[in-house]
Amino acid sequence: MSQRRISSTTDGRINLEQQRKRAKELLPRLKTENPTATLSQAQWQIAKQLGFSSWPKLKAHVDAIDFAARHPAFDASDEARTTHWRCGNDIAHSLQVAGFKGEFQMLTDPLCMGPVRDLPGEDFRALRSAFISQAFSLDHAEVTRRVHAEYDHLESLASADHSVLWCEADAYDQLFLIRALAGLEQVPRKLELIEVDRIPGVERFIGIGQLAPDVLAWLWPQRRVIDDDAVQLAKQAWAAYCDSSPIKLAELAQGTPPALPFLAPALRRQLQELPGLHDGLSLTERLSLAYIAEAGPVPFARVFAELMAKREPLPFLGDMMFHALLRPLIDGEQPLLTESAPDHEWPRRELALTPLGHAVLNGNAHWLEHASHVRWVGGVCLTPRHAHWALGDDNQPVWRS
Known part of the structure; x- marks a missing residue:
């Protein structure tokens, strides 16, 4: 990512x-x-x-x-029985370089995208596998195998001797965190969390994956024990995220619970992926269209770089995720964007706004009245030309009929 x-x-x-x-x-x-x-x-x-x-x-x-x-002795408590958990493989090599000895596991399911509903285990895995394979044009059988393997490993968190979750403050990581904790009946014997929203000297902190191995070593002593309050809060937040209404999620997003201090800001950012009341755009879509309107035609990769470097208030997307989020704006029957040179790799293709794209960006048209694709924010389903949840001017969910 x-x-x-x-x-x-x-x-x-x-x-x-x-x-x-x-x-x-x-x-x-x-x-x-x-x-x-x-x-x-x-x-x-x-x-x-x-x-x-x-x-x-x-x-x-x-x-x-x-x-x-x-002083390699810093990792004396990191034993072979320790499992390091992450929502991607971005720190796996750096942990090895820094001298960590434990096993590495990851959950790569991008829970900040696509349908996330409260379903029995097998049904939930099938739902996520279908979404991932479709959104990223991946082989369905291979995706299903990987999803099952990762969630099987995640279920072992409850009985593991010692596990450490490495997270940052964005929605991608915080949703991984609450998904991991919500599956626990009780706190395991030794479950710890390293989470960070900034690193001294890094002006634009994007994620733990950008950090050098010795900085990971510096973070290691800062881990803290996960307690019952954190698990119970995670269960509430996960249930709210899976709900077909965003009201409970918005209520949780207004708090400042000490058990998981970075959760509320991440939930507030995730709520901004709901369509705006006046334009029907998510914040990611709105920021992207605004930059393309200023600089376009502009390559896909430069739009992503601009968002990550400057415009995105809480970066949570990887490049492939960003590409998948913008596809419906390009591929719909009434698109907001045109894409040049489809024979080129997608990062090099130039994007420009259509007349409808300009109208939507200026608030003179509503995207969900023209879109062709169903979209989800957690358990909230957004169907074009149907009544739906939106985000009001006060950043609170409202029902738009």
């Missing part, structure tokens, strides 16, 4: 000597504004740009990461 001023890093590692050099280069400019400016003030400004309140705190952070990299 991919930015930035010169002060930013992308993998979380900060070169202290480079920052010292930057502070020295900054000092003359500060002195033109204030002749009494000092190197310490320049260092403070550099630290502030990187997300620290002081230069000593920046230095302490760099020292902590360096220590974790130089």
